Amino acid sequence: MPTITDVVCPLCGCLCDNISVEVEDNAVKKVSGACAVGRAKLLGHESRIRSPMIKEGGEFRECSYEEAIRRAAEILAAARRPLLYGWSSTVCEAHKVGILLAEVLGGVIDNTASVCHGPTVQAVQGVGLPTCTLGEVKNRADLIIYWGANPVEAHGNHMRRYSYISKGWFRPGGKKDRKLVVVDVRETRTAKMADLFIKVEPNKDYLVLAALRAIVNGFADVIPDEVGGVPKEKLVELAEMMKKAQFGIIFFGMGLTQSRYKHNNIEQAISLVRDLYAFTKFAIMPMRGHYNVTGFNQVCTWQTGFPFAVDFARGYAWYNPGETAANDVLSRKECDAALIVASDPAAHFPAESVKYLAKIPLVVIDPYPNLTTEIADVVIPSAISGIEAEGTAYRMDKVPLRLKKLVDSEFMTDEEILERILDEVLKIKGLR
Amino acid sequence: MAELLIKNGIVFDPINGVKGEKMDICIKDGKIVESVSSEAKVIDASGCIVMPGGVDAHTHIAGGKVNAGRLLRPEDGRKGLEPRTSVCRACSGYSVPNTFATGYRYAKMGYTFLMEPAMPPLKARHMHEELMDTPIVDKAGMPLLDNNWMTLQYVKSGDIEKLAAYIAWMINATKGYGVKIVNPGGTEAWGWRKNCGLEDPVPYFDVTPAEIIKALAEANERLSLPHSIHLHANRLGQPGNYETTLKTYDLVKDIKPSRDRQVMHATHVQFHSYGGTKWADFESKADEIAKYVNRHEHITIDLGAVMLGDTTTMTADGPMEYNLYLLTGRKWTNCDVELETGAGITPFLYSGKVPVNTIQWAIGIELALLVEDPWKVVLTTDHPNGGPFITYPILISLLMSRKRREEVMKEVHSVINQRAVLPTIERELDWYEIAIMTRGTPAKILGLHEHGKGHLGIGADADVAIYEISPEETDAGRIQKALLSAKYTIKGGEVVVKDGEVVAAPEGRTFYVDVRYEDEEVWKEMLGDLERMFKEYYTVSLANYPVQDHYVPKPYVIKAGAAE
Amino acid sequence: MQTITLEIREKVFEGVAKVPVELDGVTPDALCGKSADEIKEMRVWWGNRQEKLGDLFEVSVEGNAEKPDDVKIVCKGDFSVVKRVGEGMSAGEMIVEGNVGMHCGAMMSGGRIVVKGNAGCWAGREMRGGELIIEGDADDYLGAAYRGEMTGMTGGRIVVKGNAGDYVGYLCGGGEIIVEGNVGILAGLGMKGGRIVINGDAEAPGGEMTGGTLIVKGSIKDMLPSFRFESEEEIEGVKLKKYAGDLAMGKKAKGALYAP
């Protein structure tokens, strides 16, 4: 069986690039180096959308790519406020066409960051971000803190490749040379491995972080005996650990971005790291979920000036999450058509928003059937990026890697489909 | 491709010694030619100045750091919003414009070649992705090669051959242009929140910045690269740093250049020309620096001039950006890159009310006026560090008009009269000198003049800027206006700007150097070392590291070393 | 005195979607001295298309004015789908008889806006001067900064008779905000100047503040641990505790938080 090495896993933000796969009869038969979820995706046992489809009278009928693409273009070109959403599980080459399409349509373009790490981006825009690439952690870090993140379950290889368990230049002993701290609202599997576990009452992270900052900045005296369910001594202990570390890192997850005080939690956590520079070296990094959520934010930033939630209604980019993110325009019923690419908002958005999404003309491009394809009017199947199509993705630390094509596909790539929709839209608008 | 005839313009083409002569320029198939047929489209340039397209030798326009700057500053993004047109993509930003705006706005100013000077090798792909999306202009990027653990180890063992082999590998792997050095040793030390002076040992690596600089200069000449080392010296932005700067320049004065060019290009020298011991007695030492440059032939500089106003500072010099953040308390981003380099970003307002900023403003201008030979000076603001590139016309008007300088000096802090040299300088640059600093010198120091850039000789790329202004004009306001919106910009023989508006936006090319190191024995040993670094310490695999051809769809390859 | 009435047409509400109309550029400054016909011809954005103002609004004009100070614009009908009402106005008066959409009075530098109903998010964003009265409730980001800016409101006065949402006066640098009712999370977040008075309840008020005065007369949920109690004081007849903070911000924290 031919073996393909140095494969990049197209599943989570770790973007492990040391995977080997064996391919036979145009199918991946064996995977090594990936975690369980990564392996499952690469093996490709999930069911697929078999054909382009258009819904008529409440029923899907199969159709040609051409027909589906034309219908999609008609829907989008007619809209006064189309939404183009998803993007986090496809490659940057598709993002670029998507952004151009949004610009031509005068639409709103947004990615899944707006429901996971959007708060992180907003926090960065408030205070900045002292961060690093994952290799800095591997080679230097002696203190590793996971806050509201559970890599053992969500990012299978993270600790082994990049952090606590990995071995590095200045940390040849791996975890023997490091301390692990976990802060969370419950004792997760990651927390069970920690040298120090701090259990915070749900939705009190902001208060705990404010207290930690006050302690680090020399005002421990004002802190009450307990903050957010954490005894003051524990907070002082953690603050001391952080100040004494040679190189510390906070990895945070959706436990922090999606609890009460959202982006303010992150702003406080980033500010804490910044304050720690008075004493030592520290960094902070979001644990990004989908493998290319970071990539969309990067492309969108260099192409439009803004990372997500960009409204092109007036021909230029207006950025204002809270107004221009996907759930904002859905929950306020502002958009009158939608294109969803490589994502399943029907599974993740508030019920009211999903109900509304079902009411407006909806085009979905995805390799897999999901709740959103069910409520769509046009469904266009695509090749799986990173397995059936190549392209660029950005790791959670913004290191870009090129995904490989491992097997052939009967389906068009996201990029090709979007290019053809764009072409049709330009024709409809008399621009081509 | 169509022929073009630019008639009756006053031409300034320093590389060919053309000094304000009325002459016609003929263009065919994207190149400057001897003559064209009667079919040629005629551009009437009477009453206009004609120059080669501008070359910016140092401008932060693309890559992870620039994008982190954009992401950090939506408030800057909304300053430059322009809607999509039938030719142009939507634009945003002022000091951190989106890639499309970067290409259009440079083209409007008559610039056609840009050098991104600080590419973290691990993120080379990112820089190339952004360069692909920077329309019209040609461009290139230089990888950072001074804080890399491979470099530090070879410097320590004194192995210039392996260092040269490694540099060759890295330039090829990143599809880069030359050797960029930023706060050598200091950026590695920043991995531990420390910094390094010129003679301080780098923590754990037991080499000094001075040794790194010398070794890289030697390796650079060993490979005979088109450009010299491109150096951002230690102690940027610190009071009293001019002494370090002079010592640094002196380090390489005995190294023989392998080509007809400098041995070291010192960048954004404004930030390295500071006297005093602290902010309170901060003063200009531009005169000392200029004196050195005037007396030595191995060095060229670019200004890194400061223009008053709000901007975004960004550099691979992590500790410097942190110190700047401490001064302002504004937001601050830092990103260290494993085994290689780092980056820091913070917004900054240069205010004429602040003594230090006022002196900084003066220093950039002083350097341009005190260095006697314009062939040693490149005009830059170190975009966006000293100010956004869009302020170049202001800078040029200040260099050309003493009257304009005096007007500004009346407005800014009076400290300028005690701690800067500018008030005593009478020199006013003429158009020829401006053409040298914005075309001739940058093309020559980068070795681009041999590849059709920076001049209008027969066979050169037909990159031409036409400004609607008389060479006799001395009014600063009119100079500024003419330079901000070229009457025509022609790129590769195509009219891309007309009357200050972008009328066509073709893709530009990316230039990179293909350099071969010929000693196979050394090459193999270096590869062995490299493989170990990747296996043990990098978080990406060696096979996935080099930039694939896909990311340079319109390449222009310059061969160097054994590949030449 | 010139009184201009804009009554929103049914057309805006047809269809499933509520695509917002944006009314920036329709201020006393811009409309002063214009006839009804001229106003009807003005273009406003409705989604990704520009429409004639007269196609979306019934326009009538009474009287005439020489300067914007003497112009009053009355907005009738459901303006909850209308954004940017009074954005950037510097003089005159705008009356919204019902609810209003986002960014009402954003960046205004003078004049007066009265909203009889509720206002959407970002009312009075980056306000420089003038007066904004909201008789109903205000949504999130009242008198706040735009993303990434250092400072939000720097002058003027905002009064909300009802409740307000999260982030009242985010990054406030000057001016005054008074909320008669309750507010959401983090009122006065990062404020460094100006004065915010909340007569009702608040949640984690004053986070990251470094200056200015924030007064909460109702009860507080999630009082931040990083404030130092200083003294008891009587403010507007209410006995309150004065705290200094937010000490999470270190030594530069010079804000005053008054809480029950």
Ligand code: SF4
């Ligand atoms: S950790 Fe993430 S990227 Fe790595 S193998 Fe598992 S799913 Fe794939």
Ligand SMILES: [Zn+2]
């Ligand atoms: Zn620079």
